[in-house]
Amino acid sequence: MRRFAVTAFGRPLCTLVEDDPVPHGTEVVLDLERCGVCHTDLHLREGHYDLGGGRRLDLAARGMTLPATLGHEILGRVRAAGPEAGAVEIGRRVLAYPWIGCGTCHRCRDGEENLCAAGRCLGVHRPGGFAEAVVVPHPRYLIDVEGLDPSAAATLACSGLTAYSALRKVGGDPARDWLLLVGAGGLGQSALSLARALGHHRIAVADTAPDKRARAASLGADLVLDPADPGARAALLDLETGLAAAIDFVGTPETTRFALDSLRRGGRSITVGLFGGEIALSLPLLPLRALTLTGSYVGNLGELRELVALVQSHRLTLVETETVPLDQAEEAMRRLAAGGAAGRIVLAHAP
Template sequence: MKAMRLESIGNLFVREVEKPVPGPDDLLVRVEACGICGTDRHLLHGEFPSTPPVTLGHEFSGIVEAIGSGVKGFKLGARITGDPNISCGQCPQCQAGRANLCRNLKAIGISRDGGFADYVIVPQKQAFEIPLSLDPNHGAFCEPLACCLHGIDMAQIKAGSSVVVLGGGVIGLLTVQLARLAGATTVILSTRQQAKRTLAEELGATASVDPSASDIIARITGPDGLVPGGVDVVIECAGVAETVEQAPRLAKAGGTVVILGVMAQGETVRIEPFDILFRELRVLGSFINPFTHRRAADLVASGVINVEKLISRTITLEEAPEVIRNPPAAGEVKVLVVAASR
């Protein structure tokens, strides 16, 4: 079968590899769609921990083609979405219910072979069934949506809240929708790209701003701004220094800041601890998707979250290395690698 392999840092190729065989507790899944994530670019450049050589791809869904002898609850031909993050269940963090902070965390597509391939092995506890009637491309959104759900949970958005989302990529645009679903009546998206601002408003944002056109702090929190005095919740989804530094300044006194975007490992930013102290801000990191994948799969299957508008284009596996080697095109939200045989 074909697979896209990160052979070493900076070296990404599509190769012929042996088709995997499921173990007793595994499913063999024929991949239908797998999303390209910003983390894949970080992995290519050595900016996120990984263990090459490895097949990338952690946002995938597909059809069950073989089942291990110990698998229960899944049938051949079922469509599943895979939660890539595998916790050990035994370490202190797992025992405390913090599976995303597992000391022995492994991830499909990062530390074990993933979904940029014809087939992927998925442990049964990481598999979640989704309807066969669902558009196959939509299943690839369950993993990023699950990560956004965790950020929304941490933000503790209440009915009537005001929220600013920084970043107009797929994480930002999913977060806009979830914030509205959580009860926020004001949701502002900040991004430089007009196409993404327009899309955000189509998806539920009550306003959008271009941070390069004016002082975003004054535009949002000033006396004549959209939310004078600051917003209840700021969710940083861009993963760049500029927006991480902006985030605390956009929150009102007593507000919450959630860092959901992924910056490169080792990068630093400048913040003012006195401001966080004096205004008693809650500044939180949100890491992956503890116990949210089932909820995400149900939301995608229900159609409550619009993912179709987030698909910028679909490509073949052979085209994927070149896409990952380059920055996203202007206005691009999500690129999906889809199976040619589907």
């Protein structure tokens, strides 16, 4: 089998050829059919996140080793299962939950494996989906996606799940309270569709790009704003019931400030985007305005199961996808880095 791997941080992916994997214990081997290409893959290839103020989060120091096979939006067909995997239907098309934890800590036992401090995620710490076959450590991480478009279904494991988990943190009354989505790229568009399906009736979308604002309007946003417009914040503060919650899919100092400053008292801002940077925060304003600033990182296994069911029952298409051959992984990464992808690029392989 071939895999397309990072062998040196900051360098192009290399093609590695090795023996087909044999499943041990509870492991399941998937023949890869689709794997989405995510901005996180770009960060992983670079080997760091920008923390602001010249500081970096070094991924090698956080358990990422080379060579690393990226790709965490993995969809495939079950090829083989280990002797302790139980009844796993060979040939079944499944989506793999990638945000796997140690399995023994309190976070993992509470079903929050994505928050495990000793994560063993597919496409980060374990080999991911930029490969012809993927080993999943246990069948419980597999979700049936028969009937869904395979490229669209693959993107649920990160892009869709990230939007869904952030929305689950909004709280309040979705029929009455205003929700602001900052950033109308793939995640923001997914969140808009999902928010509707979850019963949100008052959704504002902010983006500096006119084409993304137009897209949000065509998808049914109730209010569309340019955050660079001096009147945008006032428009949000003037809303009848105020702005109850914001989800920031960008994560720059500017977007964080815009979201925080636009909230009503008791409002909540949820940061999802990993663009990078830092802000100065006036601490008395947190209690005086009773604000909550929280982060949301991907989502848990239960949420991914809920999301797949929601997408199936509402027949939702969350993001536009462009499917390209698996062996063009490097080119896909380059196009994503250059901003040259209209929708989600999904790598495809026909075993």
